[in-house]
Amino acid sequence: MDLGTGPMMAAEYQARRQRLLPPEEPSAPVLLVGTHNAVAARIAEEAGFDGCWVSSLEISATKGIPDRNLLGAKEMIDVAQTIRSATTLPVVVDCDNGYGTDLAAARVARELHLSGVTGMCIEDxxxxxxxxxxxxxxxxxxxxxxxxxxxxxxxxxxxxxxxIVARTEALIAGLPLDDAIDRAQSYAEAGADIVVVHSNGGEVDDLWEIAKKWTGPARLASIPTAYTDVTLDELGHAGYGMVVYANHLLRGALATMTRLAAQLRRGGQLSALTGLAPIQEVLRLSGEPGVAAA
Structure with a gap:
């Protein structure tokens, strides 16, 4: 794996970018998954995902703080560098609203770029x-x-x-669908490669209407957390070029840790615990098998 010991060469930047933005429209959406640490990134790569999404919600949760712009740019850059070093996948970092100012957004974009991260998402x-x-x-x-x-x-x-992924929260703020699409259009024209018209569980028909009306120069992405019955095939057929499962690996880990914590607290034989990965899997994902060669 690439150890991330400095900025990547231009050819490698381009190769990772093209995994997110293939020169031709892919037959299925490019698929990203939320990865809150290096182990999650390695699991994502082995599972066949196209990229890692470093979610501000997930990173906030791992630090025990609300997802309310409390994370600083340096914290997200540090996590992103750790994840980038653990995987050959493209890494896209959720940078909230760019930390409040144009200069802050430009600075974090430059720092992420220099560290070898493939992209960032900012919201309005x-x-x-x-x-x-x-x-x-x-x-x-x-x-x-x-x-x-x-x-x-x-x-x-x-x-x-x-x-650059630009995300509009217009629907979540209660604005009409056409206003949300107009915002996304403006962000695409300003230089975004990918746009997200985000929703937190309104009418599922909005997803299809957005795709039907989209004519912007950027590709359309969906973060369908609130639309649990929508399939990847449906989103692809509608015209979404990227789909992000933003927080599901962390949620799965939390459910398992909660169950195991209760079992451990009750005591008894460790052999009775269910759902544990073998310790050899922990060693493998941490890179132990490659230590001698390194």
Whole structure:
């Protein structure tokens, strides 16, 4: 595996970018999964995913803090570098709203790019953001023009081989569908490679209407966390070029840890525990088999 000991050569940047943005439209969506640490990234790669998504919700949760712009850029860069070093997959980092200013967004884009990360996602929530899946809070957005400027600033800081995903929270803020699509169009024209019109569980028909109306220069992505019955094939046929399963590996790990913690607290024989990976699997995923060769 690439050990990530410095900025990658331009050819490698391009190779990873093309895994997220193939020169021709793929027959199925490019598929990313949330990876909150290096082990999750290696599992994702072995499972056949196309890329890693470093979710601000997942990283906030692992640090025991709410997903409310409390993570700093340096924290996310450090996690992203660890993950990037553990996998050959492209890594895309969820950078909230770019940490509140155009200069902050441009700086984190440049730092991620120099560290070998393939791309970043920024959203048009006003600072401080609220997690998209919380439905009981008031939300405000940056103006369309201001956020398009932020996308353009990040693009200018990195050049064309860094992937920029622009996400609009317009539907979550209660704006009409056409307004959400207009925002996404502006962000694509400002330099985003991929756009997400995000939703936290409205009408599933919105997913199909967005794809039907999309004419922008960027590819369309979906983060279908709230649409649990929608399939990858359906999203691909509708026109989505990328699908992100943003938080499911962490949620699965939490469910297993909760169950095992209760079993361990009750005592008894360790041999009675169910659902444990063998210790040799822990050693393998941590890189132990390659130590002698290294």
């Amino acid at each position: 929530s006003a600072f401080p953001k609220r997690n998209s899946l919380i439905k009981s809070v008031d939300r405000s957005l940056e103006s369309r023009e201001a956020f398009a400027g932020r996308v353009a600033r990040a693009r200018a800081a990195t050049g064309d081989d860094f992937v």
